[in-house]
Amino acid sequence: MSSDTTTAQEALTFADLGLSPKVLSAVTDAGYTEPTPIQAGAIPHALLGKDVLGIAQTGTGKTASFVLPMLTRLEKGRARARMPRTLILEPTRELAAQVEENFVKYGKNHKLNIALLIGGVSFDEQDKKLERGADVLIATPGRLLDHRERGKLLLNGVEILVIDEADRMLDMGFIPDIERICEMIPFTRQTLFFSATMPPEITKLTEKFLHAPVRVEVSKAASAATNITQRLVKSGSKPWDKRETLRNLIRAEDAELKNAIIFCNRKIEVSELFRSLLKYDFDAGALHGDMDQRARMQMLANFRDGKLRYLVASDVAARGLDIPDVSHVFNYDVPIHAEDYVHRIGRTGRAGRSGKSFTIATKSDTKYIDAIERLIGTKIEWHDGDLSTVVASEGEDEAPRRGKGAPRRAGRKDDSKDRGERKPRDRHAKRSEEVAPEAVRDEQPVVAEAAVADIGERRARKESIRSENTERKVSSDRNEQRAPERGDTRPQRDNNRPARHRQEDNDGTVGFGDDMPAFMRIVAKV
DNA sequence: AAAAAAG
Secondary structure: OOOOOOOHHHHOOHHHHOOOHHHHHHHHHOOOOOOOHHHHHHHHHHHOOOOEEEEOOOOOOHHHHHHHHHHHHHOOOOOEOOEOOEEEEOOOHHHHHHHHHHHHHHOOOOOOOEEEEOOOOOHHHHHHHHHHOOOEEEEOHHHHHHHHHOOOOOOOOOOEEEEOOHHHHHHOOOHHHHHHHHHHOOOOOEEEEEEOOOOHHHHHHHHHHOOOOEEEEOHHHHHOOOEEEEEEEEOOOOHHHHHHHHHHHHHHOOOOOOOEEEEOOOHHHHHHHHHHHHHOOOOEEEEOOOOOHHHHHHHHHHHHOOOOOEEEEOHHHOOOOOOOOOOEEEEOOOOOOHHHHHHHHOOOOHHHOEEEEEEEEOHHHHHHHHHHHHHHOOOOEEOOOOHHHOOOOOOOOOOOOOOOOOOOOOOOOOOOOOOOOOOHHHHHHHHHOOOOHHHHHHHHHHHHHOOOOOHHHHHHHHHHHHHHHHHHHHHHHHHOOOOOOOOOOOOOOOOOOOOOOOOOOOOOOOOOOOOOOHHHHOOOOO
16 A cells, blocks of 8 residues: 555545435446545535536546436426427537436436437437427537527426536537537526637636636546557558558557547548458458438447447547546557547546557558647657658559559549549559448458358458459449448548638647646656 | 538
């Protein structure tokens, strides 16, 4: 008992917080006895009806810190049609769905009507639930406003308002929507406000919409046990180089790797990398915001349940999603904004476990790496030599490095306008090693049957895939135009929706300012 | 150089 920093406070149990018996029994059934710091700090105040400003990372038990007191307070009274009693705003659909799951789990002894209003699914069922009278309304801002404009929703009966992940809402340009929504709700309400960081815009928002809030800040305590080993991994800059680097990395980590999220910067890369990994027999799923909503949910569920070992994702998965026990995070791309790096690697090393993160870096990434290292205040160690030792491919043109004798294309200017055709470069890549996405899907079952034992066998199979692929080329090109299917990971929406108002950063604050999450201070010792 | 959220 030397460096043990445990204090008497931590002996606190849920029973000490003032929660109702119904809620307590559900918490006990879920296997919890001791509240996390944010729960211990926020729940008593929330139960007294006070406004709460919670500053906490995800993975700190933040969701239960508002769900549990809300359930207790909801035991008195009942909802009227189209007039929800409580409203929880979430930045993404997945987060909203996750909060709903928490209400179901901890509200199992209650008879509450819960309505989830998110985009990507039909209005009908949501309308019915509103009509029936919702005790708990969980929503993303767009769909909520949509319902309101259609006259299906009155917000003047809301007693408790929760704004979750406020800093992320800011990043996503939701703040004007949030302000609009706040103004629709009577000021007699109780407001519970959560944010991982407190940039100036968020502080302004709290000053405007919170009344004498109790401030609960827990980043330090909650992340004290966090331990993430971070490494940079050099790679050539071509897609096939990076994919190969990633595969080698994954194989090398195999023994320690329980499951991993692989982050890409772009949706199209998520889709392409996902198919490539499937082709190489990795047990992968994909997640990005333009996928069909059912596919999104399905992928996430499968990954959570351990049916998928790898999840290739855009930054939709970088924050907030509760995916316990991720052993590894791979950054297939260096994130352009340093804050995103912090959120991505924060998907591992949660709840006191150790985690590993690898960031694949190419020569053109150095300035982003510099920015990340500046933000986290540490140099990140190179996994296997830095970029000066990378096999040169920068000066080379697009000819595939291993595709022996692949003839150079005559007209290689890429004239294919984004959507219809794949780029010529991809066809080259396909010939050497990669495969057109459609063909990958087609042949996936064939590949899956074979046992994957050794590299030699892989090589052999790769050969057969390659030839199979050329045969299939004609038909897969024809398939290019086909309507998207369920489970299709290709981006499906056009990004030509009117751009929403974006909050501009104008005060010169970089990154987290003074509010750098504590877990960033615990980095791999170099 | 991106992603996310309304249809």
